[in-house]
Amino acid sequence: MVKKLSTYLNKQTEAAPLAVFRILFGFMMFLSIVRFWLNGWIEKLYIEPNFHFSYYGFDWIKPLGNFTYLIFLLCALAALMVAVGYKYRVAIIVFFLSFTYIELMDKTTYLNHYYFISIVSFLLIFLPANAYFSLDAFRSREKAFQMIPRWCIDSIKALLFVVYFYAGLAKLNSDWLLEAMPLKIWLPSNYDLPLMGNLLEQEWVHYIFSWSGMIYDLSIPFLLLYKPARTFAFAMVVVFHLLTRILFPIGMFPYIMIVSALVFFDAGLHHKILNIIARVFSVSKNIFDNKRQLYFSSPRKQITLSVLTVFFAIQFLFPWRYMLYPGELFWTEEGFRFSWRVMLIEKAGYAQFKIVDGETGNRFYVDNSDFLTPFQEKQMATQPDFIIEYAQYLADHFKKDGHQNIEVYVESFVALNGRKSAPYFNPEINLLSLQDSFQHNKNILPFNDTIQGL
Amino acid sequence: MTKPEKLLFILFSAILVISCTTDDEEEGGPETGFDREALLANWADNIIIPSFENVTGATLDLEEETQKFTQEPTIANLNALRESFKEGYILFQTVSVFSIGKAEEINYRARLNTYPADASGINAKINSGEFNLELPSSFDEQGFPALDYLINGLADTDDEIVGIFNSDPNAEFYKNYLNELSENINSLSREVLIDWKSGYRDTFVSNTSSSRTGSVDRLTNEYIKYYEKFLRSGKIGIPSGIFTGNPVPENVEAFYADALSKDLYLKALETVQNFFNGKHFNSSQNGLSFKHYLEYQNSIKGGEELEDLINAQFDAIRNQATSLSPDFVQQVKSNNNMMLEAFDELQKNVVLLKVDMMQALSLSVDYVDSDGD
Structure with missing residues (x-):
């Protein structure tokens, strides 16, 4: 076993797939940031709001006013440098840090996609993605290698495997499979699509989409790994992601996933892609085909492999943490994030906050739109950690206004996957007596239904 | 194509073909979709x-x-x-x-x-x-x-x-x-x-588009905003000091007129409910509106009869209003609790409209158009 592992770790492979991955990933990231900027989202999401929701333990990470643009600029530049492979190590570290900083500024905008990009870029820090077809390799022949350890490329495959497979596992529940929820809510709203529109209002179509989505997520990583099925699997990847792009507002992510799936192919395809790129930019690709093999120095290899082992252990285990919490995951969302639960629930809520003077009993309601953007309000109303953090903010605000003995209460309702809205959070508890933590929150009211499955 | 590839290809093609033939059989059946243009025409022409x-x-x-x-x-x-x-x-x-x-x-x-x-x-x-x-x-x-x-x-x-x-x-x-x-x-x-x-x-x-600029989406958002901000907050919430703790009679609509405020409130309430039910203006006839849209969606989802709950709540609000003074200035001054009660009743329909109805219709409350998962 150990011997097998050690031979595996010494196996070499072409660096071309990793180079293609680096180029396309960097380029896509650059485009994503430009798109984000042009859509005015930096302003809307990070500059305009008075208040930002922080991740537990990361409340020191905040937007920096107009300097926030600088972070995005830095991130975009780093992405370009990654794409061309110029000062790669510094570039990918800067990209990872700036991108992750952006994501941590406000959890309102949490998306699994962004988390995916953060961890891919973290992984890339440790991989020799600039060994081949990069400016770094071009400038210093010392650093140019045609062959790299095979595990470098396999680690990216492993990460993609986790993303798809866990997204598939998350769909193994009664709402998704037996009720076709939430697709039953989402698909009909595309009624005006040409050709498909009318179909999307048919119940049986919702079931076909639900089931095929589940089968797709669970099987695609295997099909991509299995050489005879690979071309077909890739065609499925393209169809599936383009379809999701048409049906749902999910931005750049489908393209990123399509491009990422190329890493499963053999080096022949990647050499062809690089040849095209080389021709377009009239550079010579041949100089990189030097047959040199990259071997990590022993300490570097040890450190890298240890980091990756821990990294993957976390990736494999972290999505299961929800099992440590009582209650229905979709309702409490305790352990929901960072687990590839993608497009899985339709949740809407309404939270009315009440400020009470604990001594006189005087009370009044809060108009959320005075403090939150509609997007923040929407996210806040259905997630307990947001509710607690917001209550604290309200208390601070009204204290400054001269109010005393402040207590904050919430009356909230949440509707999940088409069920009628139900009371969500204990209205009797002074929210200021609560603190956000990883402990189960006992003040989330019970979900009066069961969802079977994982 | 390799052998396994062929197999998979045939499998997926088969699913596709079956899907399409099933579709043909169902054409013209009851599930031909909700006629949004008729809905919009009823709103425009009859209301x-x-x-x-x-x-x-x-x-x-x-x-x-x-x-x-x-x-x-x-x-x-x-x-x-x-x-x-x-x-x-x-x-x-x-x-x-x-x-x-x-x-x-x-x-x-x-x-x-x-x-x-x-x-x-x-x-x-x-x-x-x-x-x-x-x-x-x-x-x-x-x-x-x-x-x-x-x-x-x-x-x-x-x-x-x-x-x-x-x-x-x-x-x-x-x-x-x-x-x-x-x-x-x-x-x-x-x-x-x-x-x-x-x-x-x-x-x-x-403009039957499903996008945020489509008429259904736009007017539904306006409708809910009106109900929440202008009816609930404007007519009842703000004068009764619900957001400050201090009632301000001067904020009552038609403050100077003699006992007009309640009539305005009742008319607004009636308008909102009639619109929900698609009731033609000044007529007892009904056309398509949210009520029917919800009924249609329920027929797909088998959900609760939301339209009945919403109508029942509108009735409850009107019922509560019978005990309000015709002049809200007087009401705020003499017994503001009745105003707070009115607010609570109105509030219940904010939840049903803004959370349940919007979800059932798969419309989104106007918010920043960022990406989803």
Whole structure:
């Protein structure tokens, strides 16, 4: 076993797939940031709001006013440098840090996609993605290698495997499979699509989409790994992601996933892609085909492999943490994030906050739109950690206004996957007596239904 | 293709073919989708346009009565003007919600009904004789609330009010301003109606797009915003101090008029419920609206009968209102708890409309258009 592992770790492979991955990933990231900027989202999401929701333990990470643009600029530049492979190590570290900083500024905008990009870029820090077809390799022949350890490329495959497979596992529940929820809510709203529109209002179509989505997520990583099925699997990847792009507002992510799936192919395809790129930019690709093999120095290899082992252990285990919490995951969302639960629930809520003077009993309601953007309000109303953090903010605000003995209460309702809205959070508890933590929150009211499955 | 590839290909093709044939069989069946164009046409032709037609009749009358009064300021003419004002203000409640198209563009609701009116601002404008009602800063110096102030709130007695229009050194300015207010109310209402009749109706009805700019999405968002901000908060919540803890009777709609506030509230409530049910304006007939859209969605989802819950809650709100004083100023002063109760009842439908109905219809509350997962 150990011997097998050690031979595996010494196996070499072409660096071309990793180079293609680096180029396309960097380029896509650059485009994503430009798109984000042009859509005015930096302003809307990070500059305009008075208040930002922080991740537990990361409340020191905040937007920096107009300097926030600088972070995005830095991130975009780093992405370009990654794409061309110029000062790669510094570039990918800067990209990872700036991108992750952006994501941590406000959890309102949490998306699994962004988390995916953060961890891919973290992984890339440790991989020799600039060994081949990069400016770094071009400038210093010392650093140019045609062959790299095979595990470098396999680690990216492993990460993609986790993303798809866990997204598939998350769909193994009664709402998704037996009720076709939430697709039953989402698909009909595309009624005006040409050709498909009318179909999307048919119940049986919702079931076909639900089931095929589940089968797709669970099987695609295997099909991509299995050489005879690979071309077909890739065609499925393209169809599936383009379809999701048409049906749902999910931005750049489908393209990123399509491009990422190329890493499963053999080096022949990647050499062809690089040849095209080389021709377009009239550079010579041949100089990189030097047959040199990259071997990590022993300490570097040890450190890298240890980091990756821990990294993957976390990736494999972290999505299961929800099992440590009582209650229905979709309702409490305790352990929901960072687990590839993608497009899985339709949740809407309404939270009315009440400020009470604990001594006189005087009370009044809060108009959320005075403090939150509609997007923040929407996210806040259905997630307990947001509710607690917001209550604290309200208390601070009204204290400054001269109010005393402040207590904050919430009356909230949440509707999940088409069920009628139900009371969500204990209205009797002074929210200021609560603190956000990883402990189960006992003040989330019970979900009066069961969802079977994982 | 390799062998396994062929197998997979055949499998998926088979699914595709089966899907398509099933579709053929079901064509023309009951599940042909909800007719959104018919929904929009009902809203436009049977509710919105007739309501505006009705309003413009009243605002024309208001303009004429105002002229009569300013030409001959007598108590009799003042009372006639007040009657016309009452009628116009009540009917305005039947169109206030439709802030879409021209109404949105010209800030129709804000220009006709921003309250409380800024009495000192109005006095300053009158005394200087100069004013520009187009400015957003003058929204609280015009419309029905300003008119209310001038014909009901200028002085304690009718004699005194008529006296101001007769013999105040600035009497001419008072008359001008009053005329200008009524003219504006009428011309703005007309502008909206004409726009509906000269093309906007078709733009509105044919825009069945599912996007945020589609008519269904836009008007539904306006409807819910109106219910939450202008009906619940404006008419009940803010005067009863629900957001501050301090009741402010001056914030009651039609503050100066004698017991008009409850009528305005009831009319707005009726409008909102009738619209929900698709009830034709001034008729007992019903056409397509949210109620039927929800029924249709329920037929797909087998969910709860949300439309019944919402209607029951509207009834509960109206029921609670029977115990409110006809004058909310009195109600706030004497027993504000009744106002708070009204707010709580209204609140229940905010949840049903904004959370349940929006989810059932797969519409999103207007928020930043960022990416989803």
